[in-house]
Amino acid sequence: MVLNLDLTLPRRFFPVRLTLEVGRETVALVGPSGAGKSSVLRAVAGLERAARGRIVCGGEVWLDSDRRVSRPPERRSVGLVFQEYALFPHLSVAANVAFGGRRERPDLLERFRIGHLARARPAELSGGERQRVALARALARDPEVLLLDEPMAALDPHTRAAVRAELHELLRDLDLPTIVVTHDFEDAAALAGRVGVLVEGRLLQLDAPAELVAAPRDAFVAGFTGANVLPGSAARSAGGLTRVELDTGPVVYSTDGAEGSVSVVVFPWEVALAREPADESSLNHLRAEVASLVSLGNRVRVRVGPLTAEVSAASSDRLGLRPGEPIVASFKATATRLLPR
Protein backbone atom coordinates (compact mmCIF):
# COMPACT_ATOMS: atom_id res chain seq x y z
CA MET A 1 0.00 0.00 0.00
CA VAL A 2 1.45 3.31 -1.09
CA LEU A 3 -0.07 6.77 -1.04
CA ASN A 4 1.18 9.09 -3.75
CA LEU A 5 0.58 12.82 -3.60
CA ASP A 6 1.32 15.47 -6.15
CA LEU A 7 -0.74 18.38 -4.92
CA THR A 8 -1.32 22.04 -5.53
CA LEU A 9 -3.68 23.78 -3.16
CA PRO A 10 -4.64 27.36 -3.88
CA ARG A 11 -4.81 29.38 -0.67
CA ARG A 12 -5.25 33.02 0.12
CA PHE A 13 -1.62 34.06 0.58
CA PHE A 14 0.37 31.30 -1.10
CA PRO A 15 -0.38 27.98 -2.78
CA VAL A 16 0.66 24.75 -1.09
CA ARG A 17 2.77 22.55 -3.38
CA LEU A 18 3.66 19.09 -2.19
CA THR A 19 4.96 15.92 -3.76
CA LEU A 20 5.13 13.02 -1.36
CA GLU A 21 5.16 9.24 -1.41
CA VAL A 22 4.08 7.52 1.78
CA GLY A 23 4.55 3.76 2.09
CA ARG A 24 3.73 1.69 5.16
CA GLU A 25 5.32 4.29 7.42
CA THR A 26 4.53 7.43 9.35
CA VAL A 27 5.46 10.72 7.77
CA ALA A 28 5.10 13.88 9.84
CA LEU A 29 4.44 17.27 8.33
CA VAL A 30 5.66 19.98 10.66
CA GLY A 31 5.71 23.72 10.32
CA PRO A 32 4.31 26.88 11.81
CA SER A 33 0.54 27.31 11.97
CA GLY A 34 -0.86 28.56 8.71
CA ALA A 35 1.80 26.75 6.66
CA GLY A 36 -0.89 24.65 4.95
CA LYS A 37 -0.30 21.37 6.80
CA SER A 38 -3.92 20.69 7.66
CA SER A 39 -5.00 21.60 4.14
CA VAL A 40 -2.84 18.76 2.83
CA LEU A 41 -4.67 16.27 5.07
CA ARG A 42 -8.03 17.71 4.07
CA ALA A 43 -7.07 17.43 0.41
CA VAL A 44 -6.13 13.76 0.82
CA ALA A 45 -9.46 13.13 2.58
CA GLY A 46 -11.34 14.90 -0.22
CA LEU A 47 -12.54 17.79 1.92
CA GLU A 48 -10.60 20.45 0.00
CA ARG A 49 -12.53 21.04 -3.21
CA ALA A 50 -9.91 23.36 -4.68
CA ALA A 51 -7.15 20.73 -4.61
CA ARG A 52 -5.39 20.19 -7.93
CA GLY A 53 -2.98 17.45 -8.97
CA ARG A 54 -3.01 13.72 -8.34
CA ILE A 55 -3.68 11.53 -5.34
CA VAL A 56 -3.29 7.80 -5.87
CA CYS A 57 -3.74 5.28 -3.10
CA GLY A 58 -2.72 1.68 -3.74
CA GLY A 59 -3.48 2.01 -7.44
CA GLU A 60 -6.84 3.72 -6.92
CA VAL A 61 -7.01 7.24 -8.30
CA TRP A 62 -8.65 9.52 -5.72
CA LEU A 63 -7.84 12.75 -7.48
CA ASP A 64 -6.67 13.52 -10.98
CA SER A 65 -7.63 17.07 -11.79
CA ASP A 66 -6.36 16.77 -15.38
CA ARG A 67 -8.86 13.97 -16.00
CA ARG A 68 -11.50 15.61 -13.82
CA VAL A 69 -11.47 12.73 -11.36
CA SER A 70 -12.20 13.61 -7.75
CA ARG A 71 -13.73 11.05 -5.43
CA PRO A 72 -15.94 12.47 -2.68
CA PRO A 73 -14.67 11.96 0.90
CA GLU A 74 -17.02 9.05 1.56
CA ARG A 75 -15.43 7.12 -1.30
CA ARG A 76 -11.83 7.54 -0.15
CA SER A 77 -10.65 4.98 2.33
CA VAL A 78 -9.13 7.35 4.87
CA GLY A 79 -9.26 7.56 8.63
CA LEU A 80 -8.92 11.22 9.56
CA VAL A 81 -8.42 12.16 13.19
CA PHE A 82 -9.37 15.80 13.46
CA GLN A 83 -7.72 18.42 15.56
CA GLU A 84 -9.91 18.65 18.71
CA TYR A 85 -11.18 15.23 17.50
CA ALA A 86 -14.62 16.35 16.17
CA LEU A 87 -16.49 13.64 18.07
CA PHE A 88 -20.27 13.69 17.59
CA PRO A 89 -21.50 15.34 20.79
CA HIS A 90 -25.02 13.87 20.50
CA LEU A 91 -23.82 10.27 20.21
CA SER A 92 -22.38 7.94 22.82
CA VAL A 93 -18.80 6.71 22.59
CA ALA A 94 -20.05 3.38 21.21
CA ALA A 95 -22.22 5.13 18.60
CA ASN A 96 -19.36 7.43 17.60
CA VAL A 97 -17.14 4.42 16.96
CA ALA A 98 -19.96 2.54 15.20
CA PHE A 99 -20.74 5.49 12.89
CA GLY A 100 -18.27 4.66 10.12
CA GLY A 101 -18.61 0.90 10.01
CA ARG A 102 -22.37 1.05 10.71
CA ARG A 103 -22.03 -1.65 13.36
CA GLU A 104 -20.99 -1.87 17.00
CA ARG A 105 -17.26 -2.42 17.46
CA PRO A 106 -16.71 -3.79 20.98
CA ASP A 107 -13.30 -5.06 19.81
CA LEU A 108 -12.14 -1.51 19.05
CA LEU A 109 -13.57 -0.19 22.31
CA GLU A 110 -11.54 -2.83 24.14
CA ARG A 111 -8.40 -2.21 22.12
CA PHE A 112 -8.48 1.50 22.94
CA ARG A 113 -9.51 0.90 26.57
CA ILE A 114 -12.76 2.84 26.20
CA GLY A 115 -15.13 -0.12 26.73
CA HIS A 116 -16.17 1.22 30.15
CA LEU A 117 -17.07 4.55 28.50
CA ALA A 118 -19.30 3.02 25.79
CA ARG A 119 -22.43 4.81 27.04
CA ALA A 120 -20.72 8.10 27.85
CA ARG A 121 -21.04 11.24 25.76
CA PRO A 122 -17.87 12.96 24.45
CA ALA A 123 -18.36 15.96 26.75
CA GLU A 124 -17.81 13.67 29.75
CA LEU A 125 -14.40 12.41 28.58
CA SER A 126 -10.87 13.58 29.31
CA GLY A 127 -8.59 14.74 26.50
CA GLY A 128 -6.75 11.42 26.33
CA GLU A 129 -10.00 9.45 26.26
CA ARG A 130 -11.36 11.62 23.46
CA GLN A 131 -8.24 11.01 21.45
CA ARG A 132 -8.66 7.24 21.84
CA VAL A 133 -12.32 7.46 20.79
CA ALA A 134 -11.31 9.52 17.74
CA LEU A 135 -8.68 6.94 16.78
CA ALA A 136 -11.09 4.04 17.25
CA ARG A 137 -13.73 5.84 15.19
CA ALA A 138 -11.27 6.57 12.38
CA LEU A 139 -10.11 2.94 12.30
CA ALA A 140 -13.60 1.42 12.41
CA ARG A 141 -13.88 1.68 8.65
CA ASP A 142 -10.58 -0.18 8.13
CA PRO A 143 -9.05 2.72 6.24
CA GLU A 144 -6.14 2.28 3.86
CA VAL A 145 -4.60 5.58 4.90
CA LEU A 146 -4.49 7.21 8.32
CA LEU A 147 -4.34 10.99 8.71
CA LEU A 148 -3.77 12.64 12.09
CA ASP A 149 -4.23 16.40 12.44
CA GLU A 150 -2.38 17.71 15.51
CA PRO A 151 -3.25 14.60 17.52
CA MET A 152 -1.51 15.88 20.65
CA ALA A 153 -2.53 19.53 20.58
CA ALA A 154 -5.66 19.08 22.68
CA LEU A 155 -3.82 17.19 25.44
CA ASP A 156 -2.45 18.66 28.64
CA PRO A 157 1.33 18.40 29.14
CA HIS A 158 1.02 15.69 31.82
CA THR A 159 -0.66 13.11 29.58
CA ARG A 160 1.25 14.13 26.48
CA ALA A 161 4.39 12.02 26.92
CA ALA A 162 2.45 8.85 27.77
CA VAL A 163 -0.01 9.34 24.90
CA ARG A 164 2.85 9.99 22.50
CA ALA A 165 4.48 6.65 23.36
CA GLU A 166 1.14 4.86 23.06
CA LEU A 167 0.39 6.45 19.72
CA HIS A 168 3.82 5.54 18.42
CA GLU A 169 3.19 1.90 19.30
CA LEU A 170 -0.25 1.98 17.69
CA LEU A 171 1.06 3.44 14.43
CA ARG A 172 3.77 0.79 14.29
CA ASP A 173 1.21 -2.01 14.83
CA LEU A 174 -1.23 -0.61 12.24
CA ASP A 175 1.45 -0.51 9.57
CA LEU A 176 -0.56 1.87 7.36
CA PRO A 177 0.54 4.81 5.26
CA THR A 178 0.12 7.54 7.88
CA ILE A 179 0.54 11.30 7.73
CA VAL A 180 0.74 13.19 11.01
CA VAL A 181 0.50 16.95 11.07
CA THR A 182 1.98 18.75 14.05
CA HIS A 183 3.64 22.03 14.92
CA ASP A 184 5.80 20.31 17.52
CA PHE A 185 9.10 18.85 16.34
CA GLU A 186 9.37 16.56 19.37
CA ASP A 187 5.98 14.99 18.60
CA ALA A 188 7.01 14.55 14.98
CA ALA A 189 10.35 12.98 15.90
CA ALA A 190 8.66 10.61 18.36
CA LEU A 191 5.96 9.43 15.95
CA ALA A 192 7.42 9.54 12.46
CA GLY A 193 10.23 7.91 10.56
CA ARG A 194 10.42 10.83 8.18
CA VAL A 195 9.63 14.45 8.91
CA GLY A 196 8.81 17.07 6.30
CA VAL A 197 9.15 20.74 7.20
CA LEU A 198 6.42 22.73 5.45
CA VAL A 199 6.72 26.50 5.46
CA GLU A 200 4.50 28.84 3.46
CA GLY A 201 3.29 25.94 1.35
CA ARG A 202 6.75 24.63 0.45
CA LEU A 203 8.45 21.49 1.70
CA LEU A 204 11.85 22.81 2.87
CA GLN A 205 13.29 19.44 3.83
CA LEU A 206 12.05 15.86 4.17
CA ASP A 207 14.31 13.59 6.17
CA ALA A 208 14.64 11.32 9.18
CA PRO A 209 14.32 13.36 12.40
CA ALA A 210 17.98 12.72 13.34
CA GLU A 211 19.04 13.92 9.90
CA LEU A 212 17.05 17.16 10.29
CA VAL A 213 18.84 17.82 13.55
CA ALA A 214 22.30 16.87 12.25
CA ALA A 215 22.06 18.53 8.85
CA PRO A 216 19.30 21.12 8.68
CA ARG A 217 19.12 22.50 5.18
CA ASP A 218 18.24 26.00 6.28
CA ALA A 219 17.89 28.20 9.32
CA PHE A 220 14.16 27.71 9.58
CA VAL A 221 14.50 23.92 9.73
CA ALA A 222 17.25 24.33 12.33
CA GLY A 223 15.12 26.65 14.43
CA PHE A 224 12.24 24.24 14.16
CA THR A 225 14.22 21.34 15.53
CA GLY A 226 14.86 23.44 18.64
CA ALA A 227 18.33 24.77 17.77
CA ASN A 228 19.62 28.25 18.53
CA VAL A 229 19.83 30.20 15.27
CA LEU A 230 21.98 33.35 15.41
CA PRO A 231 22.59 35.59 12.39
CA GLY A 232 26.15 36.73 11.67
CA SER A 233 28.76 37.21 8.98
CA ALA A 234 31.47 34.62 8.31
CA ALA A 235 35.07 34.85 7.12
CA ARG A 236 37.92 32.31 6.78
CA SER A 237 40.23 32.24 9.75
CA ALA A 238 43.42 30.50 10.85
CA GLY A 239 43.58 26.76 11.51
CA GLY A 240 40.81 25.83 9.05
CA LEU A 241 38.23 27.57 11.24
CA THR A 242 35.56 30.00 10.18
CA ARG A 243 35.26 33.16 12.22
CA VAL A 244 31.71 34.49 12.56
CA GLU A 245 30.93 37.91 13.89
CA LEU A 246 27.39 37.70 15.26
CA ASP A 247 25.02 40.57 14.43
CA THR A 248 24.79 41.17 18.17
CA GLY A 249 28.59 41.69 18.44
CA PRO A 250 30.32 38.61 19.87
CA VAL A 251 32.61 36.44 17.76
CA VAL A 252 32.29 32.64 17.50
CA TYR A 253 34.20 29.96 15.56
CA SER A 254 32.98 27.00 13.56
CA THR A 255 34.61 24.07 11.78
CA ASP A 256 32.07 24.49 8.96
CA GLY A 257 33.32 26.41 5.95
CA ALA A 258 31.28 29.46 4.93
CA GLU A 259 31.61 33.08 3.90
CA GLY A 260 29.31 36.07 4.01
CA SER A 261 25.91 36.16 5.73
CA VAL A 262 25.25 32.97 7.70
CA SER A 263 23.02 31.55 10.39
CA VAL A 264 24.94 30.04 13.29
CA VAL A 265 23.15 26.91 14.53
CA VAL A 266 23.82 25.47 18.00
CA PHE A 267 21.68 22.96 19.84
CA PRO A 268 20.77 23.79 23.44
CA TRP A 269 22.28 20.54 24.72
CA GLU A 270 25.64 21.49 23.16
CA VAL A 271 25.83 24.60 25.30
CA ALA A 272 27.69 24.26 28.62
CA LEU A 273 27.32 26.78 31.44
CA ALA A 274 29.99 27.89 33.92
CA ARG A 275 30.75 30.78 36.28
CA GLU A 276 34.10 31.46 34.56
CA PRO A 277 35.40 30.41 31.11
CA ALA A 278 36.81 26.97 31.89
CA ASP A 279 40.13 25.71 30.61
CA GLU A 280 38.64 23.15 28.25
CA SER A 281 38.27 22.47 24.57
CA SER A 282 35.36 24.80 23.77
CA LEU A 283 36.40 27.72 21.59
CA ASN A 284 33.22 29.70 21.90
CA HIS A 285 32.33 31.60 25.05
CA LEU A 286 29.51 34.09 25.44
CA ARG A 287 29.17 35.98 28.70
CA ALA A 288 25.64 37.19 29.46
CA GLU A 289 23.02 37.42 32.17
CA VAL A 290 20.67 34.51 32.85
CA ALA A 291 17.37 35.77 31.44
CA SER A 292 15.10 32.93 32.50
CA LEU A 293 15.03 29.37 33.85
CA VAL A 294 12.40 26.84 32.82
CA SER A 295 12.36 23.50 34.56
CA LEU A 296 11.49 20.42 32.41
CA GLY A 297 11.58 17.60 34.93
CA ASN A 298 15.22 16.61 35.35
CA ARG A 299 16.38 19.23 32.82
CA VAL A 300 16.44 23.02 32.92
CA ARG A 301 16.26 25.31 29.89
CA VAL A 302 18.32 28.41 30.57
CA ARG A 303 18.04 31.52 28.49
CA VAL A 304 21.47 33.24 28.36
CA GLY A 305 21.63 36.36 26.22
CA PRO A 306 20.72 35.24 22.68
CA LEU A 307 21.20 31.53 23.49
CA THR A 308 19.11 28.80 25.01
CA ALA A 309 21.08 26.17 26.90
CA GLU A 310 19.74 22.92 28.25
CA VAL A 311 21.50 21.54 31.32
CA SER A 312 20.63 18.90 33.89
CA ALA A 313 18.71 20.03 36.95
CA ALA A 314 21.64 18.81 39.04
CA SER A 315 24.19 21.08 37.37
CA SER A 316 21.74 23.99 37.45
CA ASP A 317 21.49 23.49 41.23
CA ARG A 318 25.28 23.14 41.57
CA LEU A 319 25.82 26.43 39.71
CA GLY A 320 23.05 28.08 41.72
CA LEU A 321 21.62 29.66 38.57
CA ARG A 322 19.40 32.70 39.16
CA PRO A 323 17.87 35.12 36.67
CA GLY A 324 19.92 38.32 36.40
CA GLU A 325 23.28 36.77 37.33
CA PRO A 326 26.12 36.73 34.78
CA ILE A 327 27.16 33.35 33.40
CA VAL A 328 29.42 32.04 30.65
CA ALA A 329 27.89 29.89 27.91
CA SER A 330 30.40 27.72 26.04
CA PHE A 331 30.11 25.49 22.98
CA LYS A 332 32.56 23.76 20.69
CA ALA A 333 33.44 24.94 17.21
CA THR A 334 32.64 21.38 16.05
CA ALA A 335 29.08 21.71 17.40
CA THR A 336 28.57 25.02 15.60
CA ARG A 337 26.79 24.62 12.25
CA LEU A 338 26.85 27.39 9.66
CA LEU A 339 24.01 27.75 7.16
CA PRO A 340 23.95 30.30 4.35
CA ARG A 341 21.35 33.00 4.80
Next chain:
Amino acid sequence: MRHAFPVLAACALAIALGFLVVPLVAVFARVPPGELVGQLGNDVARDALLVSLKTNLVAEALILAIGTPAAYLLATRAFPGRALMITVLELPLVLPPAVAGIALLAAFGRLGLLGGTLSAAGVDLAFTELAVVCAIVFVASPFYLRQAIASFAAVDRSLVDAARTLGASPFRVFSRVALPLAAAGLAAGAALAFARALGEFGATIMFAGSLQGSTQTLPLAVYAEFDTNFEVALAIGALLVVVSAAILLTVKLLPSWYSTSISPFRAGSSPSG
Protein backbone atom coordinates in the same frame (compact mmCIF):
# COMPACT_ATOMS: atom_id res chain seq x y z
CA MET B 1 -29.20 64.09 40.83
CA ARG B 2 -27.07 60.97 40.31
CA HIS B 3 -30.10 58.78 40.92
CA ALA B 4 -32.28 60.47 38.35
CA PHE B 5 -31.44 58.20 35.45
CA PRO B 6 -31.96 54.83 37.22
CA VAL B 7 -35.29 56.15 38.53
CA LEU B 8 -36.33 57.28 35.05
CA ALA B 9 -35.34 53.92 33.59
CA ALA B 10 -37.34 52.12 36.27
CA CYS B 11 -40.34 54.31 35.41
CA ALA B 12 -39.94 53.44 31.73
CA LEU B 13 -39.89 49.75 32.58
CA ALA B 14 -43.00 50.11 34.73
CA ILE B 15 -44.84 51.93 31.94
CA ALA B 16 -43.80 49.30 29.35
CA LEU B 17 -44.84 46.41 31.56
CA GLY B 18 -48.13 48.07 32.51
CA PHE B 19 -49.02 48.92 28.94
CA LEU B 20 -48.28 45.42 27.68
CA VAL B 21 -49.75 43.45 30.57
CA VAL B 22 -52.98 45.33 31.32
CA PRO B 23 -54.71 44.37 28.03
CA LEU B 24 -53.74 40.72 28.54
CA VAL B 25 -55.12 40.73 32.07
CA ALA B 26 -58.26 42.49 30.84
CA VAL B 27 -59.02 39.57 28.50
CA PHE B 28 -59.34 37.31 31.54
CA ALA B 29 -60.70 39.87 34.03
CA ARG B 30 -63.92 40.79 32.29
CA VAL B 31 -65.50 37.32 32.19
CA PRO B 32 -64.95 34.65 34.89
CA PRO B 33 -62.69 31.77 33.71
CA GLY B 34 -65.44 29.14 33.93
CA GLU B 35 -67.66 31.16 31.65
CA LEU B 36 -64.77 31.75 29.25
CA VAL B 37 -64.34 28.00 28.80
CA GLY B 38 -68.11 27.68 28.37
CA GLN B 39 -68.13 30.26 25.59
CA LEU B 40 -65.69 28.11 23.63
CA GLY B 41 -68.56 25.64 23.18
CA ASN B 42 -70.24 28.22 20.97
CA ASP B 43 -70.68 27.13 17.31
CA VAL B 44 -68.57 29.91 15.85
CA ALA B 45 -65.75 29.27 18.33
CA ARG B 46 -65.84 25.50 17.78
CA ASP B 47 -65.79 25.81 14.00
CA ALA B 48 -62.98 28.35 14.11
CA LEU B 49 -60.96 26.14 16.45
CA LEU B 50 -61.37 23.22 14.05
CA VAL B 51 -60.43 25.29 10.97
CA SER B 52 -57.41 26.76 12.75
CA LEU B 53 -56.26 23.36 13.97
CA LYS B 54 -56.59 21.69 10.55
CA THR B 55 -55.05 24.46 8.46
CA ASN B 56 -52.23 25.11 10.92
CA LEU B 57 -51.26 21.46 11.14
CA VAL B 58 -51.17 21.12 7.35
CA ALA B 59 -49.26 24.42 7.02
CA GLU B 60 -46.76 23.46 9.71
CA ALA B 61 -46.17 20.07 8.07
CA LEU B 62 -45.53 21.77 4.72
CA ILE B 63 -43.20 24.34 6.27
CA LEU B 64 -41.15 21.63 8.00
CA ALA B 65 -41.06 19.22 5.07
CA ILE B 66 -40.01 21.79 2.48
CA GLY B 67 -38.29 24.34 4.70
CA THR B 68 -35.87 21.95 6.41
CA PRO B 69 -33.96 20.66 3.36
CA ALA B 70 -34.14 24.11 1.73
CA ALA B 71 -32.65 25.75 4.83
CA TYR B 72 -29.97 23.05 5.04
CA LEU B 73 -28.90 23.75 1.47
CA LEU B 74 -28.78 27.50 2.07
CA ALA B 75 -26.86 27.05 5.31
CA THR B 76 -24.22 24.62 4.11
CA ARG B 77 -23.48 25.49 0.50
CA ALA B 78 -21.93 28.60 -0.93
CA PHE B 79 -23.29 29.49 -4.35
CA PRO B 80 -23.91 32.68 -6.29
CA GLY B 81 -27.18 34.39 -5.42
CA ARG B 82 -27.39 32.72 -2.02
CA ALA B 83 -27.56 35.96 -0.02
CA LEU B 84 -30.22 37.31 -2.37
CA MET B 85 -32.25 34.11 -2.03
CA ILE B 86 -32.17 34.36 1.75
CA THR B 87 -33.30 37.98 1.59
CA VAL B 88 -36.20 37.10 -0.69
CA LEU B 89 -37.25 34.26 1.62
CA GLU B 90 -37.18 36.64 4.58
CA LEU B 91 -39.23 39.33 2.86
CA PRO B 92 -42.65 38.13 4.13
CA LEU B 93 -41.35 38.80 7.66
CA VAL B 94 -41.50 42.52 7.08
CA LEU B 95 -44.27 42.62 4.50
CA PRO B 96 -47.63 44.04 5.71
CA PRO B 97 -50.02 41.03 5.90
CA ALA B 98 -52.56 42.83 3.72
CA VAL B 99 -49.92 43.10 1.01
CA ALA B 100 -49.23 39.39 1.40
CA GLY B 101 -52.96 38.75 0.89
CA ILE B 102 -53.23 40.89 -2.23
CA ALA B 103 -50.00 39.34 -3.58
CA LEU B 104 -51.38 35.84 -3.10
CA LEU B 105 -54.60 36.87 -4.87
CA ALA B 106 -52.57 38.34 -7.72
CA ALA B 107 -50.61 35.12 -8.05
CA PHE B 108 -53.06 32.31 -7.31
CA GLY B 109 -56.47 34.03 -7.46
CA ARG B 110 -58.92 33.20 -10.19
CA LEU B 111 -57.68 36.16 -12.27
CA GLY B 112 -54.14 35.89 -10.96
CA LEU B 113 -50.85 35.16 -12.66
CA LEU B 114 -51.14 31.40 -12.19
CA GLY B 115 -54.92 31.37 -11.73
CA GLY B 116 -55.57 30.18 -15.29
CA THR B 117 -53.06 27.36 -15.01
CA LEU B 118 -54.51 26.30 -11.65
CA SER B 119 -58.14 26.31 -12.78
CA ALA B 120 -57.16 24.40 -15.93
CA ALA B 121 -55.71 21.81 -13.54
CA GLY B 122 -59.03 21.84 -11.67
CA VAL B 123 -57.72 23.71 -8.65
CA ASP B 124 -59.61 26.71 -7.35
CA LEU B 125 -57.79 28.11 -4.40
CA ALA B 126 -59.48 31.36 -3.49
CA PHE B 127 -61.77 31.24 -0.44
CA THR B 128 -61.02 27.59 0.41
CA GLU B 129 -59.25 25.91 3.31
CA LEU B 130 -56.29 25.42 1.00
CA ALA B 131 -56.17 29.19 0.57
CA VAL B 132 -55.94 29.55 4.36
CA VAL B 133 -53.01 27.11 4.32
CA CYS B 134 -51.34 29.13 1.55
CA ALA B 135 -51.73 32.40 3.44
CA ILE B 136 -50.37 30.85 6.63
CA VAL B 137 -47.40 29.24 4.92
CA PHE B 138 -46.60 32.48 3.12
CA VAL B 139 -46.41 34.62 6.25
CA ALA B 140 -45.14 32.04 8.76
CA SER B 141 -42.50 30.03 6.88
CA PRO B 142 -39.81 32.76 7.01
CA PHE B 143 -39.84 32.46 10.81
CA TYR B 144 -38.89 28.81 10.47
CA LEU B 145 -36.50 29.25 7.55
CA ARG B 146 -34.49 31.97 9.24
CA GLN B 147 -34.07 29.99 12.44
CA ALA B 148 -33.37 26.75 10.55
CA ILE B 149 -30.66 28.35 8.38
CA ALA B 150 -29.01 29.79 11.49
CA SER B 151 -29.21 26.46 13.32
CA PHE B 152 -27.75 24.43 10.45
CA ALA B 153 -25.01 27.01 9.90
CA ALA B 154 -24.10 26.76 13.59
CA VAL B 155 -23.41 23.02 13.33
CA ASP B 156 -19.65 22.59 13.69
CA ARG B 157 -18.26 22.19 10.18
CA SER B 158 -15.66 19.66 11.33
CA LEU B 159 -18.43 17.30 12.52
CA VAL B 160 -19.91 17.29 9.03
CA ASP B 161 -16.45 16.71 7.55
CA ALA B 162 -15.82 13.92 10.07
CA ALA B 163 -19.06 12.21 9.09
CA ARG B 164 -18.10 12.34 5.42
CA THR B 165 -14.64 10.86 5.98
CA LEU B 166 -16.41 8.11 7.92
CA GLY B 167 -18.21 7.15 4.74
CA ALA B 168 -21.54 8.89 5.30
CA SER B 169 -23.48 9.91 2.20
CA PRO B 170 -24.76 13.49 2.06
CA PHE B 171 -28.19 12.27 3.21
CA ARG B 172 -26.72 10.36 6.15
CA VAL B 173 -24.69 13.43 7.15
CA PHE B 174 -27.93 15.42 7.11
CA SER B 175 -30.05 12.92 8.98
CA ARG B 176 -27.54 11.59 11.53
CA VAL B 177 -25.39 14.64 12.25
CA ALA B 178 -26.82 17.97 11.09
CA LEU B 179 -30.48 17.31 11.95
CA PRO B 180 -29.96 16.08 15.53
CA LEU B 181 -27.44 18.83 16.27
CA ALA B 182 -29.71 21.54 14.88
CA ALA B 183 -32.84 20.01 16.43
CA ALA B 184 -33.24 22.49 19.29
CA GLY B 185 -32.99 25.46 16.94
CA LEU B 186 -35.33 23.84 14.42
CA ALA B 187 -37.92 23.17 17.13
CA ALA B 188 -37.70 26.76 18.31
CA GLY B 189 -38.15 27.97 14.73
CA ALA B 190 -41.10 25.63 14.22
CA ALA B 191 -42.73 26.93 17.40
CA LEU B 192 -42.26 30.56 16.34
CA ALA B 193 -43.68 29.83 12.90
CA PHE B 194 -46.63 28.05 14.50
CA ALA B 195 -47.30 31.01 16.79
CA ARG B 196 -47.20 33.40 13.86
CA ALA B 197 -49.41 31.08 11.79
CA LEU B 198 -52.00 30.71 14.55
CA GLY B 199 -52.42 34.49 14.76
CA GLU B 200 -52.47 35.06 10.98
CA PHE B 201 -55.20 37.52 10.05
CA GLY B 202 -54.56 39.97 7.23
CA ALA B 203 -53.41 37.70 4.43
CA THR B 204 -56.03 35.09 5.30
CA ILE B 205 -59.00 37.45 5.29
CA MET B 206 -57.94 38.87 1.91
CA PHE B 207 -57.02 35.63 0.18
CA ALA B 208 -59.32 33.10 1.86
CA GLY B 209 -62.13 35.22 3.26
CA SER B 210 -63.88 34.56 6.55
CA LEU B 211 -66.44 31.81 5.99
CA GLN B 212 -67.50 30.09 9.18
CA GLY B 213 -66.57 26.41 9.13
CA SER B 214 -64.25 26.58 6.14
CA THR B 215 -61.92 29.58 6.19
CA GLN B 216 -62.75 31.35 9.45
CA THR B 217 -59.76 30.76 11.72
CA LEU B 218 -59.62 31.77 15.40
CA PRO B 219 -58.32 35.33 14.81
CA LEU B 220 -60.92 35.86 12.08
CA ALA B 221 -63.61 34.64 14.45
CA VAL B 222 -62.47 37.18 17.07
CA TYR B 223 -62.94 39.90 14.47
CA ALA B 224 -66.28 38.52 13.27
CA GLU B 225 -67.71 38.13 16.78
CA PHE B 226 -66.48 41.21 18.57
CA ASP B 227 -69.46 43.46 17.73
CA THR B 228 -72.13 40.76 17.87
CA ASN B 229 -70.93 38.50 20.68
CA PHE B 230 -68.16 40.16 22.62
CA GLU B 231 -67.85 37.36 25.17
CA VAL B 232 -67.19 34.70 22.53
CA ALA B 233 -64.55 36.98 21.02
CA LEU B 234 -62.99 37.37 24.47
CA ALA B 235 -63.02 33.63 25.09
CA ILE B 236 -61.25 32.94 21.80
CA GLY B 237 -58.83 35.74 22.60
CA ALA B 238 -58.10 34.19 25.97
CA LEU B 239 -57.45 30.83 24.35
CA LEU B 240 -55.01 32.42 21.89
CA VAL B 241 -53.22 34.23 24.72
CA VAL B 242 -52.74 30.97 26.63
CA VAL B 243 -51.54 29.03 23.57
CA SER B 244 -49.17 31.82 22.50
CA ALA B 245 -47.70 32.09 26.00
CA ALA B 246 -47.17 28.32 26.05
CA ILE B 247 -45.35 28.47 22.69
CA LEU B 248 -43.15 31.35 23.83
CA LEU B 249 -42.25 29.46 26.99
CA THR B 250 -41.40 26.37 24.93
CA VAL B 251 -39.11 28.37 22.66
CA LYS B 252 -37.32 29.84 25.66
CA LEU B 253 -36.88 26.55 27.50
CA LEU B 254 -36.08 24.35 24.52
CA PRO B 255 -32.35 25.13 24.03
CA SER B 256 -31.38 24.66 27.68
CA TRP B 257 -33.45 21.51 27.97
CA TYR B 258 -31.84 20.14 24.82
CA SER B 259 -28.26 20.83 25.86
CA THR B 260 -28.82 18.96 29.15
CA SER B 261 -30.09 16.01 27.18
CA ILE B 262 -26.90 15.98 25.06
CA SER B 263 -24.54 16.19 27.97
CA PRO B 264 -25.27 15.78 31.65
CA PHE B 265 -22.53 18.31 32.37
CA ARG B 266 -24.01 20.91 30.03
CA ALA B 267 -20.64 21.34 28.42
CA GLY B 268 -22.24 22.62 25.24
CA SER B 269 -22.38 20.94 21.89
CA SER B 270 -18.73 21.22 20.89
CA PRO B 271 -16.55 18.18 21.43
CA SER B 272 -13.77 20.34 22.76
CA GLY B 273 -16.21 21.36 25.47
